[in-house]
Amino acid sequence: MAREEPAFKLKISNLSLFVLYVNTTDMVQLKNQLDMRFNKTLDFFSNTPVALDLSAIANSGISPNFAGLMSFMLDHGMHATGVVGGSAEQREAAVQSGLGLFPDTIVKPAVKTASIPTIAPGIIPNAEDNQPELPGLGLTIKVATGEPNNSNILDSDTQLQKPVSQVPPTFRPTMIINKPVRTGQRIYAEGANLVVLCVVNAGAELIADGDIHIYAPLRGRAIAGAQGNENARIFIHSLEAELISIAGCFKVFENGIPENLRGKPVQVLLDCSDLIIEPLLN
Amino acid sequence: MSKVIVVTSGKGGVGKTTTSASFSSGLALRGNKTVVIDFDVGLRNLDLIMGCERRVVYDIINVINGEVSLKQALIKDKNCDNLYILPASQTRDKDALNLEGVERILNELKETFDFIVCDSPAGIESGAFTAMYFADEALVVTNPEVSSVRDSDRILGILAAKSKRAVDGLDPVKEHLLVTRYDPKRVEAGEMLSVTDIQEILRIPLIGVIPESESVLQASNAGTPAIHLDKSDVADAYRDVVGRFMGEEGLPMRFVTVEKKGFFKRLLGGR
Numbered sequence: 001m002a003r004e005e006p007a008f009k010l011k012i013s014n015l016s017l018f019v020l021y022v023n024t025t026d027m028v029q030l031k032n033q034l035d036m037r038f039n040k041t042l043d044f045f046s047n048t049p050v051a052l053d054l055s056a057i058a059n060s061g062i063s064p065n066f067a068g069l070m071s072f073m074l075d076h077g078m079h080a081t082g083v084v085g086g087s088a089e090q091r092e093a094a095v096q097s098g099l100g101l102f103p104d105t106i107v108k109p110a111v112k113t114a115s116i117p118t119i120a121p122g123i124i125p126n127a128e129d130n131q132p133e134l135p136g137l138g139l140t141i142k143v144a145t146g147e148p149n150n151s152n153i154l155d156s157d158t159q160l161q162k163p164v165s166q167v168p169p170t171f172r173p174t175m176i177i178n179k180p181v182r183t184g185q186r187i188y189a190e191g192a193n194l195v196v197l198c199v200v201n202a203g204a205e206l207i208a209d210g211d212i213h214i215y216a217p218l219r220g221r222a223i224a225g226a227q228g229n230e231n232a233r234i235f236i237h238s239l240e241a242e243l244i245s246i247a248g249c250f251k252v253f254e255n256g257i258p259e260n261l262r263g264k265p266v267q268v269l270l271d272c273s274d275l276i277i278e279p280l281l282n
Numbered sequence: 283m284s285k286v287i288v289v290t291s292g293k294g295g296v297g298k299t300t301t302s303a304s305f306s307s308g309l310a311l312r313g314n315k316t317v318v319i320d321f322d323v324g325l326r327n328l329d330l331i332m333g334c335e336r337r338v339v340y341d342i343i344n345v346i347n348g349e350v351s352l353k354q355a356l357i358k359d360k361n362c363d364n365l366y367i368l369p370a371s372q373t374r375d376k377d378a379l380n381l382e383g384v385e386r387i388l389n390e391l392k393e394t395f396d397f398i399v400c401d402s403p404a405g406i407e408s409g410a411f412t413a414m415y416f417a418d419e420a421l422v423v424t425n426p427e428v429s430s431v432r433d434s435d436r437i438l439g440i441l442a443a444k445s446k447r448a449v450d451g452l453d454p455v456k457e458h459l460l461v462t463r464y465d466p467k468r469v470e471a472g473e474m475l476s477v478t479d480i481q482e483i484l485r486i487p488l489i490g491v492i493p494e495s496e497s498v499l500q501a502s503n504a505g506t507p508a509i510h511l512d513k514s515d516v517a518d519a520y521r522d523v524v525g526r527f528m529g530e531e532g533l534p535m536r537f538v539t540v541e542k543k544g545f546f547k548r549l550l551g552g553r
Contacts, residue, residue, distance in 0.1 A: 184440075185439045
């Protein structure tokens with residue numbers, strides 16, 4: 001008797017997953033903030049599986065209305081798949097609503113040193129800062145409980161980003177900054193190029209998904225192609241930077257910037273995953 | 283139209299309180315009705331520098347909590363008729379300051395005073411934030427060393443993004459750079475940043491340079507603002523700062539270069 005071909009395989013895979021941290025049991029507030037955050041970017045999620053982390057509300061004694069939550073998440077293209085954490089009652093209620101159960105805490109995979117992170121490790125926010133993680137290591141979405149920050153200049157705060165694999169190429173107008181970028185400030189040109197006309201001081205950070213042009217001294221950090229665009233370039237009027245990075249390849253200047261480049265106009269580009277800095281004047 | 287001026291720096295120990303005391307005294311000496319407020323709740327110092335620590339009965343927190351009137355808490359300066367001090371509380375913490383309360387006090391002070399000088403605590407926490415939030419102008423006090431310049435840069439970023447003027451979309455806070463504890467000799471020796479180096483990083487207009495001097499410490503311990511010292515370069519420098527702030531033009535920037543000692547001075551071993 002001939003052996004039957006196996007109809008399935010069961011394997012454990014490590015897939016990146018968005019996690020929505022539920023910080024409140026007030027579903028109206030949550031819905032309003034979700035709407036506010038994602039209404040401008042309607043295509044941010046497209047039937048994307050999302051886990052719900054309930055640890056912040058585990059002690060509230062209230063089980064959120066999972067059916068309602070799932071339905072308005074679906075309006076934004078998020079498929080709630082299961083819950084992480086939460087009290088026994090909350091997990092029971094989640095199962096009743098057709099959600100799966102993840103283990104109690106999220107185990108973050110170790111970053112392999114061999115792979116190039118999508119973004120320089122230095123810009124991953126500290127654990128103490130209450131902010132979403134950046135792509136590459138990204139698996140969290142946090143719903144801010146504060147007011148939305150409309151300013152382009154984010155003070156140690158950052159915008160949500162999408163993992164590399166799901167980037168729909170969208171065109172956005174170039175972001176132009178015409179005042180000094182000071183230490184502690186972070187500017188992110190999401191899905192766009194970034195042009196800076198004033199000095200970028202040490203401790204400041206420029207991030208763009210496209211190119212970065214700086215028509216003044218760059219003393220802080222510049223990270224272009226933040227979502228993995230290897231064709232992104234950085235143009236700098238006067239190179240005095242702490243760090244430059246394109247599509248996750250980065251360079252720090254521990255021993256100072258080479259004499260022939262320091263204070264000079266340069267461009268930075270990626271050539272076969274080598275970061276090249278070349279003078280702009282011939 | 284009265285003005286609110288914050289004296290701020292980010293870093294501690296650079297001379298904010300010394301500057302607040304001398305600057306407000308200088309404004310008052312020119313006939314302006316001036317009040318100086320200590321925002322360093324929990325570590326109050328201004329009253330010591332102004333020499334009025336024994337006259338503190340009520341403080342800004344008492345006024346914010348409505349326990350006493352502003353008039354009861356204000357202390358008249360011993361040196362200048364036009365100057366009043368609103369001390370900080372020593373026994374409370376910085377969270378006792380709230381924006382609504384501070385705004386109420388500032389609005390009440392604006393009815394009487396031409397200039398309201400806010401002496402900010404160090405750091406970028408709530409106390410420093412509250413001190414700068416309502417400012418029209420800012421004196422950013424910086425020492426000629428990298429960490430101080432870096433912290434001033436941070437403060438300038440916060441002023442530009444989070445002050446009331448920035449939030450309300452009004453004209454930005456007018457920023458002035460004040461370099462203190464400047465020692466031209468050490469600058470020449472390459473041990474300190476020069477004024478040009480500092481301006482190159484911070485890129486805001488320079489309002490003055492206060493030389494490093496032992497007399498500042500003596501004045502602090504004596505409870506007399508440095509601007510009142512006789513024959514002192516620090517006092518001259520602070521008077522220049524006040525002059526420039528009031529819009530006087532053509533004041534030369536003194537104390538930036540090493541003074542050449544004359545023959546007799548060298549002969550007599552003068553310092």
